[in-house]
Amino acid sequence: MATQGESTHSCWSCGAMRAAHFCEACGKVQPPAPADYFAFFGLPRKLNLDVAALEKDFYELSRKLHPDLNARTDKREQEWSLEQSSLLNDAYRTLKDPIRRTQYLLQLEGVELEEQSKAATEKARATGEAKKQIVPPDLLEEVFDLNMQLEELRMHKKMGEDDPALIEEIGRQKLELEEKRQALLNELQADWKTWDGLIGREQAGQLVSEDERKQARDKMVDLLNRRNYIRNLVRDVNEALEN
Amino acid sequence: MSYSDKVIDHYNNPRNVGSMDKSSADVGTGLVGAPECGDVMKLQIKVNPATNVIEEAKFKTFGCGSAIASSSLATEWVKGKTVDEALSIKNMDIVKELSLPPVKIHCSVLAEDAIRAAIGDWKKKQESAKPVAVEAR
Ligand code: FES
Numbered sequence: 453m454a455t456q457g458e459s460t461h462s463c464w465s466c467g468a469m470r471a472a473h474f475c476e477a478c479g480k481v482q483p484p485a486p487a488d489y490f491a492f493f494g495l496p497r498k499l500n501l502d503v504a505a506l507e508k509d510f511y512e513l514s515r516k517l518h519p520d521l522n523a524r525t526d527k528r529e530q531e532w533s534l535e536q537s538s539l540l541n542d543a544y545r546t547l548k549d550p551i552r553r554t555q556y557l558l559q560l561e562g563v564e565l566e567e568q569s570k571a572a573t574e575k576a577r578a579t580g581e582a583k584k585q586i587v588p589p590d591l592l593e594e595v596f597d598l599n600m601q602l603e604e605l606r607m608h609k610k611m612g613e614d615d616p617a618l619i620e621e622i623g624r625q626k627l628e629l630e631e632k633r634q635a636l637l638n639e640l641q642a643d644w645k646t647w648d649g650l651i652g653r654e655q656a657g658q659l660v661s662e663d664e665r666k667q668a669r670d671k672m673v674d675l676l677n678r679r680n681y682i683r684n685l686v687r688d689v690n691e692a693l694e695n
Numbered sequence: 696m697s698y699s700d701k702v703i704d705h706y707n708n709p710r711n712v713g714s715m716d717k718s719s720a721d722v723g724t725g726l727v728g729a730p731e732c733g734d735v736m737k738l739q740i741k742v743n744p745a746t747n748v749i750e751e752a753k754f755k756t757f758g759c760g761s762a763i764a765s766s767s768l769a770t771e772w773v774k775g776k777t778v779d780e781a782l783s784i785k786n787m788d789i790v791k792e793l794s795l796p797p798v799k800i801h802c803s804v805l806a807e808d809a810i811r812a813a814i815g816d817w818k819k820k821q822e823s824a825k826p827v828a829v830e831a832r
Contacts, residue, residue: 463728573804576811581806586730595735599757617821680733 481533488560489543498651499644504517528529586677595681602692626689636679682688698760705764710771713753723817727808729795731801734758738767738809747777761799765789765806776813778814
């Protein structure tokens with residue numbers, strides 16, 4: 453897997469045709485080629501990926517690219533292996549995590565989450581209408597209400613009071629939140645499938661319209677937005693219950 | 696990250712924290728969120744029906760210090776303004792006043808959104824209260 457991709461260049465040291473990261477013939481580390489994290493591992497931009505295989509590749513590459521390998525006598529090669537190693541670490545950390553992988557792909561595809569929100573604000577200004585909220589209003593209500601309860605709980609605790617009913621209520625909401633979080637992950641898997649299907653068709657030489665791509669992207673953006681709120685709530689609920 | 700003195704001041708002594716009766720005809724409520732970070736902000740205004748002046752403003756924000764400061768400042772600014780004047784407040788005005796760094800700009804956007812949402816809610820109430828459109832648009 454790791455040896456696919458850019459094998460069109462020749463090795464700076466022995467002149468043989470090389471793989472992306474090190475020469476297949478003499479094993480020397482090559483200067484890092486500008487590549488995204490998927491390409492770094494020789495992967496297509498698909499989201500459903502074999503994490504076990506990725507891990508295996510990661511360890512193998514780590515070993516081969518390691519800057520401390522004593523065979524590295526050339527100073528340039530030392531530097532390159534340092535650069536490649538840090539690139540490798542970033543790429544691995546990003547790709548192995550489902551959420552970060554999705555965020556990264558969207559970013560590669562030119563989606564700027566922050567920009568979206570700003571654009572919506574600008575539109576609201578121009579039209580004089582209220583901004584269309586990016587997440588459903590009832591989710592915002594829920595987030596707000598639960599936060600109010602958490603605040604109450606914190607206050608009670610600070611004053612040394614016990615409020616079993618409130619704790620129980622928050623505990624119940626916590627379970628619901630965890631279910632929601634799981635549901636989001638399942639939904640994400642479905643969105644991945646849609647996206648990967650498009651990439652698969654492209655790989656097979658079929659035409660995929662920008663509209664289709666955009667639809668698949670928008671679904672993931674929407675999901676990630678909702679997820680941020682759920683993530684914060686889970687974090688805050690746990691904190692409030694523990695302390 | 697270091698906050699400016701003004702942010703810290705608003706954060707430690709937030710102005711106008713609280714809430715008003717959501718169902719009152721004179722009250723407009725805006726509940727908005729920043730999807731980037733998952734923070735939420737509620738801002739309410741109470742408008743004098745005769746003059747369209749915002750007489751009271753309250754907020755409650757669950758979010759970072761900049762968001763709290765931005766909404767606190769926003770309630771101060773809208774008070775005493777007419778609804779239309781309040782609509783001219785831009786997030787960049789807040790950024791300047793509080794010297795927010797670029798990564799905190801979205802927190803000020805949240806405050807502008809909240810003002811706009813609250814006013815929008817209030818306007819909707821007025822329109823449904825008086826079937827004869829008073830406002831020429
Ligand atoms: S970090 Fe999100 S509102 Fe400030």
